[in-house]
Amino acid sequence: MTLFIEQCLNGLQFGLLLFMLAAGLTLVFGIMDLVNLAHGSLYMLGAYFAATFAAFTGSFILGAVLALAATLLVGMAVEVIALRRLYGRDHLDHVLGTFGLILFFDEAVRLIWGPEGLSLPLPSWLNASIQVLPGVQYSAYRFSIIVVTLFVAAGLYILVMRTRVGMLIRAGASNREMVGALGVNIKLLYTLVFGLGAALAGLAGLMQAPILTVQIGMGENILILAFVITVIGGIGSVRGALVAALLVGFIDTLGRSYLPDILRELLSPAAASTLAPALSSMLIYLLMAIVLIFKPEGLFAAGRK
Amino acid sequence: MSAPLLQVSGLAKRFGGIVATDDVSFAIPEGELHALIGPNGAGKTTLIAQLSGSIVADGGRIAFAGADITRLPMPKRSHIGLARSFQITSLFLDLSVLDNVALAVQAHAGHSFSFWRNARAEAGLRVPAREALARVGLADRAERSTASLSHGEHRLLELAMALASKPRLLLLDEPMAGLGPEESVRMVEMLRALKRDYTILLVEHDMEAVFALADRISVLVYGRIIATGSPDDIRANEQVREAYLGDAETAHA
Amino acid sequence: MMPALTLRNIVVGALMVALILLPVYAQLADDRFLMTLFTRIIILALAAVSLNLILGFGGMMSFGHAAYLGIGGYAVGMLAKEGIMNGFIQWPVALGASALFALIVGALSLRTRGVYFIMITLAFAQMAYYVVSGIARYGGDDGLTIYKRSQFFEPLNLSNKTQFYYLCLAILFGAIYLVRRLVNSRFGMVIQGARSNDVRMRAIGFSPYRYKLVAFVIAGTLCGLAGALLANHTDFVSPSVMYWTRSGDLIIMVVLGGMGTVIGPVIGAVTLLVLEEVLSGITEYWQIILGPLLLLVVLFARGGIDGLLTQLGERLRRGRPS
Numbered sequence: 001m002t003l004f005i006e007q008c009l010n011g012l013q014f015g016l017l018l019f020m021l022a023a024g025l026t027l028v029f030g031i032m033d034l035v036n037l038a039h040g041s042l043y044m045l046g047a048y049f050a051a052t053f054a055a056f057t058g059s060f061i062l063g064a065v066l067a068l069a070a071t072l073l074v075g076m077a078v079e080v081i082a083l084r085r086l087y088g089r090d091h092l093d094h095v096l097g098t099f100g101l102i103l104f105f106d107e108a109v110r111l112i113w114g115p116e117g118l119s120l121p122l123p124s125w126l127n128a129s130i131q132v133l134p135g136v137q138y139s140a141y142r143f144s145i146i147v148v149t150l151f152v153a154a155g156l157y158i159l160v161m162r163t164r165v166g167m168l169i170r171a172g173a174s175n176r177e178m179v180g181a182l183g184v185n186i187k188l189l190y191t192l193v194f195g196l197g198a199a200l201a202g203l204a205g206l207m208q209a210p211i212l213t214v215q216i217g218m219g220e221n222i223l224i225l226a227f228v229i230t231v232i233g234g235i236g237s238v239r240g241a242l243v244a245a246l247l248v249g250f251i252d253t254l255g256r257s258y259l260p261d262i263l264r265e266l267l268s269p270a271a272a273s274t275l276a277p278a279l280s281s282m283l284i285y286l287l288m289a290i291v292l293i294f295k296p297e298g299l300f301a302a303g304r305k
Numbered sequence: 306m307s308a309p310l311l312q313v314s315g316l317a318k319r320f321g322g323i324v325a326t327d328d329v330s331f332a333i334p335e336g337e338l339h340a341l342i343g344p345n346g347a348g349k350t351t352l353i354a355q356l357s358g359s360i361v362a363d364g365g366r367i368a369f370a371g372a373d374i375t376r377l378p379m380p381k382r383s384h385i386g387l388a389r390s391f392q393i394t395s396l397f398l399d400l401s402v403l404d405n406v407a408l409a410v411q412a413h414a415g416h417s418f419s420f421w422r423n424a425r426a427e428a429g430l431r432v433p434a435r436e437a438l439a440r441v442g443l444a445d446r447a448e449r450s451t452a453s454l455s456h457g458e459h460r461l462l463e464l465a466m467a468l469a470s471k472p473r474l475l476l477l478d479e480p481m482a483g484l485g486p487e488e489s490v491r492m493v494e495m496l497r498a499l500k501r502d503y504t505i506l507l508v509e510h511d512m513e514a515v516f517a518l519a520d521r522i523s524v525l526v527y528g529r530i531i532a533t534g535s536p537d538d539i540r541a542n543e544q545v546r547e548a549y550l551g552d553a554e555t556a557h558a
Numbered sequence: 559m560m561p562a563l564t565l566r567n568i569v570v571g572a573l574m575v576a577l578i579l580l581p582v583y584a585q586l587a588d589d590r591f592l593m594t595l596f597t598r599i600i601i602l603a604l605a606a607v608s609l610n611l612i613l614g615f616g617g618m619m620s621f622g623h624a625a626y627l628g629i630g631g632y633a634v635g636m637l638a639k640e641g642i643m644n645g646f647i648q649w650p651v652a653l654g655a656s657a658l659f660a661l662i663v664g665a666l667s668l669r670t671r672g673v674y675f676i677m678i679t680l681a682f683a684q685m686a687y688y689v690v691s692g693i694a695r696y697g698g699d700d701g702l703t704i705y706k707r708s709q710f711f712e713p714l715n716l717s718n719k720t721q722f723y724y725l726c727l728a729i730l731f732g733a734i735y736l737v738r739r740l741v742n743s744r745f746g747m748v749i750q751g752a753r754s755n756d757v758r759m760r761a762i763g764f765s766p767y768r769y770k771l772v773a774f775v776i777a778g779t780l781c782g783l784a785g786a787l788l789a790n791h792t793d794f795v796s797p798s799v800m801y802w803t804r805s806g807d808l809i810i811m812v813v814l815g816g817m818g819t820v821i822g823p824v825i826g827a828v829t830l831l832v833l834e835e836v837l838s839g840i841t842e843y844w845q846i847i848l849g850p851l852l853l854l855v856v857l858f859a860r861g862g863i864d865g866l867l868t869q870l871g872e873r874l875r876r877g878r879p880s
């Protein structure tokens with residue numbers, strides 16, 4: 001039972017982390033109509049920056065804050081230099097152009113930090129267990145990820161639903177011309193939105209850094225998960241991204257830990273141990289296929305033109 | 306007299322708060338050129354879209370040649386003889402002019418699971434396509450790329466594609482939109498000629514053309530048909546003059 | 559009909575002749591590496607030609623095409639591991655498995671449009687990637703070594719480098735001819751129409767879905783064949799051949815060479831892979847050049863090399879007093 005609760009918390013933590021990544025992706029798509037494959041590179045940069053700045057300043061928190069700022073800046077720079085020119089072009093151009101950016105970033109990271117990868121050690125106060133429920137111990141660090149991402153998600157909700165900028169963001173998603181006609185500086189708005197998405201990706205990356213190793217290509221696997229989430233949730237819908245991210249987080253985590261047992265009940269041990277790894281990594285794609293059969297536009301299809 | 310070719314009864318369509326089609330009923334007998342007029346936003350395009358099947362009606366019934374087609378998908382409607390030309394030009398811009406029309410012919414010439422034979426050398430497709438192009442006066446443009454044609458030529462090509470599918474009813478949505486005076490005259494002549502061979506539902510803003518061509522006219526305002534009748538009836542109709550024609554005629558003067 | 563003597567056609571012809579004569583040169587210069595490189599280029603060109611059928615002609619932005627390279631390869635590898643070396647069994651299984659996967663993925667993904675289509679094809683390919691990574695019996699992450707190449711009749715011997723090269727080249731030429739026939743057939747007109755204007759296709763009476771699905775399956779099958787060749791070429795197959803960045807590479811080949819012309823992808827494959835060789839000889843960090851280069855192609859040369867050659871040829875012709 002405790003194990004189950006722990007796995008659920010892991011699922012929640014992973015889901016929320018994926019949401020950080022998917023939110024940026026879906027915002028950028030919803031508002032700028034841009035497919036950004038390089039989103040995973042920003043995740044990777046967040047992790048590299050955090051590892052570097054933390055080592056440099058000697059403080060995990062300070063390193064994280066600096067890394068966040070740096071990813072934001074890199075995101076805005078990339079938007080201004082390259083991506084801006086891709087708005088209004090067809091999706092193939094987006095895919096190719098941002099694929100080029102991935103190659104560039106991966107290689108730039110190899111050039112700057114070397115091919116080995118880095119690690120980001122946790123400070124001792126985070127590297128501990130805490131009691132989350134009577135009798136249930138849980139990693140303090142993972143728990144703090146849950147807390148931080150919940151705060152960020154709430155902040156994002158308030159930003160999008162309650163503020164003037166959020167109104168522009170929502171209007172931008174449904175009516176580009178109107179926002180332009182309001183005299184809003186649309187270029188600036190886009191740069192800011194892209195920076196925001198980049199910072200969210202960077203946040204996800206730097207939070208994962210102590211759990212995984214920081215390495216080249218780390219953004220590419222998780223990018224696909226973020227894509228799956230935006231598709232399941234409905235592209236352009238932040239709410240859909242949240243729901244789908246949690247679904248994927250839970251299903252993936254629980255599937256990996258319980259599917260082997262379930263299969264062993266049903267099949268011979270040999271067959272179970274052959275099938276389990278393959279099947280558990282298929283689960284979320286099966287989920288996506290099922291959602292798409294019934295809702296080709298995802299669970300929360302944003303009002304499309 | 307036999308049943309009309311097209312019979313629309315109680316058709317309804319809303320977009321959120323807008324009632325775009327409001328309990329519309331009318332009939333078009335075989336051989337008629339029926340004009341549909343009304344101010345911008347009256348719901349003319351929406352009505353055509355429901356007839357051609359690109360929009361599904363919320364309620365009501367559409368019967369064509371005696372069969373209920375209210376829920377029939379768009380490709381099937383084309384096969385039983387409904388052809389539409391689009392108000393906003395909708396062509397295969399990256400194919401040649403002849404390819405555009407030949408595709409329309411091909412859609413009605415058996416299935417297209419033919420993988421080997423060169424379709425561009427099939428006389429069965431190319432000859433009727435050239436005929437349709439000749440009919441609208443675009444014969445000399447056949448080999449050109451569609452993107453390179455003028456707006457007026459695009460309107461004619463729209464028409465040629467509709468003709469190429471051997472329709473029984475032509476749904477023409479503002480074929481003269483955006484044409485210059487000379488091109489308009491040419492289009493009116495074309496429509497007059499087509500009128501002899503086809504049943505036509507014509508949406509058009511050019512009142513002169515409408516009154517010259519139409520056998521009967523329906524007036525659509527805010528999604529409702531407020532009057533149907535011969536050109537003379539419509540001209541004389543008080544309600545129509547108030548709601549629409551008065552403005553249009555002063556605008557013309 | 560003789561093709562016109564334009565700059566573009568001269569380049570294409572020269573490329574074809576060069577591909578045919580390459581083994582002779584390699585023999586004379588005793589350059590084994592060149593043979594290996596170009597066998598690989600030809601196989602990936604075949605994959606790119608197959609992708610071009612749906613991407614260039616059909617406008618279907620599939621981002622999971624490398625999956626078929628893997629499926630074709632694993633069909634060969636798995637059967638070989640089970641002791642079945644007969645090519646007449648291995649290859650049909652490779653094609654059949656690819657066709658089946660394409661049928662399932664296509665049936666689901668073609669119901670959607672735009673970005674959804676891109677992401678779904680991508681996700682299904684990743685799924686295939688993870689599935690083979692998880693099967694320990696066939697090597698899992700580490701991949702599967704193939705100890706014996708597919709066996710056909712005497713005297714065809716795939717282990718003979720020259721024979722294998724010409725087999726691949728013959729298949730590539732066959733595929734080019736096939737695609738050429740396809741795109742000019744009624745079927746091809748339908749998929750090109752659907753790329754150009756789907757709504758209009760429906761309005762004139764087509765139901766494009768079925769045709770697109772068939773095109774999707776043909777492209778997948780053809781790429782599965784490339785996969786079977788690739789596995790034989792490297793005597794090895796691993797999940798990494800179907801990783802999503804490999805699908806990206808195939809898209810690059812198609813766009814770089816020129817979409818929507820039958821030969822474009824071959825030019826693209828040759829250019830990209832030779833460029834890779836050359837750049838990686840200059841610097842270890844060659845992708846830092848390739849990445850921005852790609853962005854520049856997207857921004858300024860959308861017709862690809864084929865388009866550039868055609869334009870350049872026009873300009874030369876017009877510049878010349880006649």
Ligand SMILES: Nc1ncnc2c1ncn2[C@@H]1O[C@H](COP(=O)(O)OP(=O)(O)O)[C@@H](O)[C@H]1O
Nearest residue numbers: 320323325343344345346347348349350351352
């Ligand atoms: N897809 C749609 N979604 C929402 N409103 C629509 C849509 N299509 C048309 N409308 C609205 O329906 C009304 C009728 O439009 P339309 O049929 O294009 O008029 P007309 O062709 O007579 O100018 C207009 O108010 C228009 O804004």
Ligand SMILES: [Mg+2]
Nearest residue numbers: 349350351392
């Ligand atoms: Mg209209």
